[in-house]
Amino acid sequence: MSACLAVLNAGSSSLKFAVYDAGPGETVLLKGQLDGIGVSPRLVLKDGRGEVLEEQSWPAEGFDHAAATHEVLNAAIQRKGDRTVLGVGHRVVHGGRDYARPVRIDASVIAALRALEPLAPLHQPHNLAPIEAIAQGAPHVTQVACFDTAFHRVQPPLAQRFALPRRFHEAGVQRYGFHGLSYEFVSTRLRDLAPDLASGRVIVAHLGNGASLCAMHDGRSVASTMGFTAVDGLMMGTRSGALDPGVLIHLIDAYGMDARGLEDLVYKRSGLLGVSGISSDMRALRSSSEPEAAEAIDLFVYRVVREIGSMAAALGGVDGLVFTGGIGENDAQAREDIVRGCRWLGLDIDEAADRFGRQARQISPHGARAAVWVVPTDEERMIARHTAALLSLAPASS
Secondary structure (H helix, E strand, O other), X not given: OOEEEEEEEEOOOEEEEEEEEOOOOOOEEEEEEEEOOOOOOEEEEEEOOOOEEEEXXXXXXXXXXXXXHHHHHHHHHHHOOOOEEEEEEEEEOOOOOOOOOOEEOOHHHHHHHHXXXXXXXXXXXXXXHHHHHHHHHOOOOOEEEEEOOHHHHHOOHHHHOOOOOHHHHHOOOOOOOOOHHHHHHHHHHHHHHOHHHHOOEEEEEEOOOOOEEEEEEOOEEEEEOOOOOOOOOOOOOOOOOOOOHHHHHHHHHHXXXXXXXXXXXXXXXXXXXXXXXXXXXXXXXXXXXXXXHHHHHHHHHHHHHHHHHHHHHHHOOOOEEEEEHHHHHHOHHHHHHHHHOOHHHOOOOOHHHHOOOOOOEEOOXXXXXXXXXXXXXXXXXXXXXXXXXXXXXXXXXX
């Protein structure tokens, strides 16, 4: 009897999933997404070729991540045939200090990850909801947690410190970095696409509703724009990115805001949404004629360009820039504006190549001092690799 691996990647309002054949080749059997959780839940299930197999929607009331997990698993079970599910891999945003690699999940792991919820309030509770639902409904199924912070644990100690009294660092208040599963996938993919570049000094820009940069040398994380939480660094869809801490103190004193109010502000009401007053979606802002939409896009690009300079400083130079994520892969204008702002680093762009296709490709002109690439990310595939490796089915770098 053949076997398969399932992957669940839970976001704040969505649940991505995929089912892979457990044999060599990482063959995708099923994939899809249930989005609109809390607003207008809708499931789209596709086969390995991308053909739609099923679409379904539900009323929003009472439909949470646990309900989404139940529906996704039901749909997958009905389509998996006679294959045995060997394990389920999960993306977990925050692993803290204790989890620098994927782990099998048990009650003690769940409890430890629950304690990290305040550090990733938009993600960690939703990452854990499917884990707990499966643990309760199918306790015999092996589950594996793969962490977005793990890729960055190899950063130099200085890159992980804040300039705070030592007792806070010793208690775990430090820079962790996020989007690690995406960066790890891009790093491994780059070894196949451009091995010379992969061994050099590369900045990867994961740009989407969540956005960050990672400076890599020889495929390993050297520095990142996200820090203690996933709200630091770049401006994002609804997250503010880096703020002067004095701003928060001022908001407490002048506006009477408390911790929960500040959390709601910097995580859910800022970023592209806050500046534009229109939308957190770059596509909606591109289609808008309002000056506030243009200003939000300009600020997003400015912040990316400025932080690329910071990552270049951490690397001591740049051999290449790689775009990934929803905006990074699909918004040619954003890529071109960002690269133009980084010409001082030897970056340039071939606009014809940039606007051709959606596959992995080099978009810098021949002979440019530094290379520019677009490399679509695949966090689910990276999770599947780690899950297979932990279950001794395949090496994680396959």
